Amino acid sequence: MAIKKPRIIVVGGGLGGLWATMRIAEAGNKVDLFSLFPVKRSHSACAQGGINACMDTKGQHDSIWQHTVDTIKGGAYLGHQPPIKSMCEDAPGLMRTYDRMGVTWSRTPEGVMDLRLFGGVKNKRTCFAGATTGQQLLYACDEQVRAHEARGLVEKFEWWEFLSIVKDASGRCRGIVAMDLRSMETRVFRADAVVLATGGLGLVFGKSTNSTNSTGAAASRVYQQGAKFVNGEFIQFHPTGMPGDDKNRLMSEAARGEGGRFWVPRKKGDPRPPETIPEEDRWHFLEEWYPAYGNTVPRDVAARAIYKVVYEQGMGLENDLVYLDLSHKDPDFLRRRLGGILEIYEKFAGGDPTKIPMKIYPAVHYSMGGLWVDWELDTATGAMKQPSPRNHQCSIPGLFACGECDGAYHGANRLGANSLLSASYSGRVCGESVAAYIKGLADSCEDVPEGPFSDEKKRQDDLNRQLLANRDGENPFLLHKQMGDLMREKVGIVRTNKGLDEALEGLKEIKERARNISLDDSGSWSNQPLAHARGVQDMIVLAEVIAKSARMRDECRGSHWKPEFVLDIPEGKFPGDPEFEEYRAKWKRNNEEWLKTTVAEHQPDGPRISYEPVDTSVLPADQPRDYR
Numbered sequence: 001m002a003i004k005k006p007r008i009i010v011v012g013g014g015l016g017g018l019w020a021t022m023r024i025a026e027a028g029n030k031v032d033l034f035s036l037f038p039v040k041r042s043h044s045a046c047a048q049g050g051i052n053a054c055m056d057t058k059g060q061h062d063s064i065w066q067h068t069v070d071t072i073k074g075g076a077y078l079g080h081q082p083p084i085k086s087m088c089e090d091a092p093g094l095m096r097t098y099d100r101m102g103v104t105w106s107r108t109p110e111g112v113m114d115l116r117l118f119g120g121v122k123n124k125r126t127c128f129a130g131a132t133t134g135q136q137l138l139y140a141c142d143e144q145v146r147a148h149e150a151r152g153l154v155e156k157f158e159w160w161e162f163l164s165i166v167k168d169a170s171g172r173c174r175g176i177v178a179m180d181l182r183s184m185e186t187r188v189f190r191a192d193a194v195v196l197a198t199g200g201l202g203l204v205f206g207k208s209t210n211s212t213n214s215t216g217a218a219a220s221r222v223y224q225q226g227a228k229f230v231n232g233e234f235i236q237f238h239p240t241g242m243p244g245d246d247k248n249r250l251m252s253e254a255a256r257g258e259g260g261r262f263w264v265p266r267k268k269g270d271p272r273p274p275e276t277i278p279e280e281d282r283w284h285f286l287e288e289w290y291p292a293y294g295n296t297v298p299r300d301v302a303a304r305a306i307y308k309v310v311y312e313q314g315m316g317l318e319n320d321l322v323y324l325d326l327s328h329k330d331p332d333f334l335r336r337r338l339g340g341i342l343e344i345y346e347k348f349a350g351g352d353p354t355k356i357p358m359k360i361y362p363a364v365h366y367s368m369g370g371l372w373v374d375w376e377l378d379t380a381t382g383a384m385k386q387p388s389p390r391n392h393q394c395s396i397p398g399l400f401a402c403g404e405c406d407g408a409y410h411g412a413n414r415l416g417a418n419s420l421l422s423a424s425y426s427g428r429v430c431g432e433s434v435a436a437y438i439k440g441l442a443d444s445c446e447d448v449p450e451g452p453f454s455d456e457k458k459r460q461d462d463l464n465r466q467l468l469a470n471r472d473g474e475n476p477f478l479l480h481k482q483m484g485d486l487m488r489e490k491v492g493i494v495r496t497n498k499g500l501d502e503a504l505e506g507l508k509e510i511k512e513r514a515r516n517i518s519l520d521d522s523g524s525w526s527n528q529p530l531a532h533a534r535g536v537q538d539m540i541v542l543a544e545v546i547a548k549s550a551r552m553r554d555e556c557r558g559s560h561w562k563p564e565f566v567l568d569i570p571e572g573k574f575p576g577d578p579e580f581e582e583y584r585a586k587w588k589r590n591n592e593e594w595l596k597t598t599v600a601e602h603q604p605d606g607p608r609i610s611y612e613p614v615d616t617s618v619l620p621a622d623q624p625r626d627y628r
């Protein structure tokens with residue numbers, strides 16, 4: 001029999017969390033929605049360029065199948081394929097739903113949804129709202145959730161930080177402990193299911209394009225409580241970052257989708273201002289190396305090409321940058337289509353990108369890996385069965401994950417504009433799964449005895465007390481900086497086993513020092529250093545997962561690149577040529593060994609790594625990725 005008055009917790013109010021909330025509330029269930037700050041400020045609001053769906057308004061004969069193939073190959077075959085197939089199939093319907101919610105899509109003069117090109121694809125497939133797409137989508141979802149709030153189905157806990165889950169005697173998730181970020185008091189919240197939609201982990205690398213709260217701490221906390229974490233080694237470096245002293249910012253992939261060209265002067269150290277360098281003296285390296293895709297190769301390919309130009313060939317500009325040039329395009333066109341991001345460049349880097357080339361370098365941007373989540377196969381369609389209580393459930397029963405904090409859809413490399421899609425889609429699916437899960441639940445969280453809740457609250461209070469009482473210890477801000485520097489240097493775009501061993505050694509030392517953190521502020525009101533210190537301790541644990549997973553994967557796949565294991569496509573050779581076929585055979589042999597999901601499980605002395613097979617039932621891994 002179904003339990004009476006179920007109560008669900010959703011942690012995170014970005015696109016993933018809001019979609020989950022909507023679906024759970026639509027099924028008539030009450031939701032407690034937690035966020036570090038007002039949900040409308042969630043990091044999803046920063047997304048710029050757009051969201052992928054096969055709308056085919058450009059008459060290019062785009063197809064859902066092609067979206068599926070591009071996503072699977074873009075991720076170097078490492079993503080389970082049935083969920084990817086479902087996501088791509090459901091994407092056009094999602095766009096129509098957003099349309100009905102009032103999203104102000106950019107449109108052609110005829111009123112048709114406009115589309116732009118993004119990386120790793122040949123067709124225009126990216127729906128957009130100027131260059132502030134994420135904000136428009138988030139605000140539309142926020143309005144829907146507010147309607148449920150007005151109906152009494154949603155209660156928001158903004159300025160609350162999730163600290164841990166509470167498990168009952170059987171190991172099932174039955175609630176959370178959260179901290180009020182004003183009073184710093186902890187409190188227990190019971191729940192029949194908990195959804196984590198807490199976003200990315202860019203801050204593990206110190207500087208990234210992510211918001212300053214994208215720490216991954218929430219995912220780390222449930223990982224430390226027994227949830228599995230997959231494919232940690234796959235970290236996306238966005239090719240068009242804007243390096244900054246405080247943080248790195250992003251020049252959206254939309255810039256190259258709308259015609260932006262990468263180049264450096266052909267003459268090393270050419271002192272001329274870029275706008276005066278004639279075309280024949282400019283080296284458009286991506287157009288030369290990858291003529292089929294040119295400037296819109298996938299992000300992993302573009303980031304490595306820039307690395308090669310700068311560090312292997314020494315052809316970078318001052319400060320190891322390269323140009324991303326839009327100045328050949330009509331300024332009115334640029335303002336209309338990319339206004340939001342041009343303003344960001346003008347404000348933080350200086351200079352008008354409609355007149356002079358921008359200077360960019362790859363920056364940490366996205367984690368393809370994340371919490372392990374289950375899914376159920378629909379044997380009739382070969383896609384994911386929906387709804388199913390298994391979908392998006394973590395390895396801890398009753399705990400679900402969606403959005404960037406899950407590791408489900410992007411394999412070894414995410415295609416641009418596929419993340420707003422996966423966040424929205426996974427949130428929707430997750431919400432439906434939770435509604436199905438609680439229907440089958442035999443007993444309510446209210447029936448669970450008090451013990452596990454008070455024990456967990458005490459554990460969290462003890463952690464806070466210890467941090468507040470410690471004196472003359474380590475500075476958490478400095479530790480965070482040192483960890484970030486170490487991760488960017490040793491676990492970067494190009495990795496070596498020697499460097500990864502050094503990273504693991506360095507992390508061990510930082511982890512030890514982090515046990516002795518002390519704070520300048522021991523106050524009990526809005527103590528930000530306390531929250532940050534806890535985040536740093538948890539980020540170090542994830543850093544270890546990332547570095548160890550990378551150390552153990554001896555191959556090159558997507559964003560994970562170790563030069564000592566490169567399998568190069570023979571130059572000038574294509575399918576059918578014996579040399580290419582020899583390469584293909586080697587590539588397949590490598591897949592036999594390495595086409596598998598990395599699974600990390602927490603142990604007191606560091607992560608334990610094992611592997612799981614990848615479901616390749618939709619598109620067999622026969623075609624190597626080749627963007628030439």
Ligand SMILES: Cc1cc2nc3c(=O)[nH]c(=O)nc-3n(C[C@H](O)[C@H](O)[C@H](O)COP(=O)(O)OP(=O)(O)OC[C@H]3O[C@@H](n4cnc5c(N)ncnc54)[C@H](O)[C@@H]3O)c2cc1C
Nearest residue numbers: 012013014016036043044049050162199403404417419420
């Ligand atoms: C600059 C930038 C531009 C981007 N542009 C695009 C784009 O054009 N297209 C695209 O597809 N993708 C883009 N992305 C990626 C995309 O924006 C994100 O992957 C996606 O929005 C993540 O959504 P989410 O719901 O998972 O998390 P988020 O939107 O990050 O939300 C996380 C939520 O979790 C809450 N939270 C976190 N930790 C806790 C805690 N401990 N306790 C309580 N609450 C917590 C936060 O308060 C927040 O509400 C971009 C990313 C960046 C950095």
